[in-house]
Amino acid sequence: MSGIVKVKQVTLGEGMPKICVSLLGATLDELEREALELANIAPDLAEWRADFYAESGNPAAVKEALSLIRGILPDMPLIFTFRSAREGGEQPIAAEDYLALNLAVIESGLADIVDVELFNEEALVRTAVDAAHARGLLVILSNHDFAGTPAQEEIVARLRRAQELGGDLPKIAVMPKRPEDVLTLLAATNEMRERYADRPIITISMAGAGVISRLAGEIFGSAVTFGAAGRPSAPGQVAVSELRRTLELLHRSQ
Secondary structure, three states: OOOOEOOOEEEEEEOOEEEEHHHHHHHHHHHHHHHHHHHHHOOOOOEHHHHHHOOOOOOHHHHHHHHHHHHHHHOEEEEEEEEEHHHHEEEEOOOHHHHHHHHHHHHHOOOOOEEEEEEHHHHHHHHHHHHHHHHEEEEEEEEEEOOEEEEEEEHHHHHHHHHOOOOOOEEEEEEOHHHHHHHHHHHHHHHHHHHHHHOOOOEEEEOOHHHHHHHHHHHOOOOEEEOOOOOOOOOOOEHEEEEEHHHHHHHHOO
């Protein structure tokens, strides 16, 4: 049932899940090194995790870093993400500052996609989504649950809510406590794809137990998977080279 979304030359929602790698540098020099490495590795998408950046509280510095990354990766779709501490990120941030930062990035036009956390006030979410769409940017509406894995119906409900609020790419990442939790995430992904989604979705079961969810998106319905080029941005990420080989193997088996 789910559709496709195109960003630059990448089509999300068909074929193999697209590989995204996160930039985690704390300084401009670190970000430059990481971006040059991504240019060589050539994942499908790059994500800048600005919560790792030492100057993330300075909008001018954030724009400078974005401009640097864009200069090195001009043709690669770029996701801007400030992951809040409450959802596993590196820094706490007040709601008004979170919105202001995302709006500044949207207005700059230097990113192609912004990640907005679903569990904010609805007015904040709608403001960010509307601003992004007005500038031609896509929105990942995300939820990261490090406490555990909700029931299947709750996972589906959160994804549907992200879709209802205008997220172009509804996303959820959950933490498995037992093997059955991974099956719950995969079943919820398949249910969302088959019954409700009219756009691509992103689902992840984290940590070692959840690695299968990062590999089997083409089977169950997750359009993007996150790999590691160096240190991972979340538990359970697989090195890009290994990830690509496995995705290609599964794709050939379809």
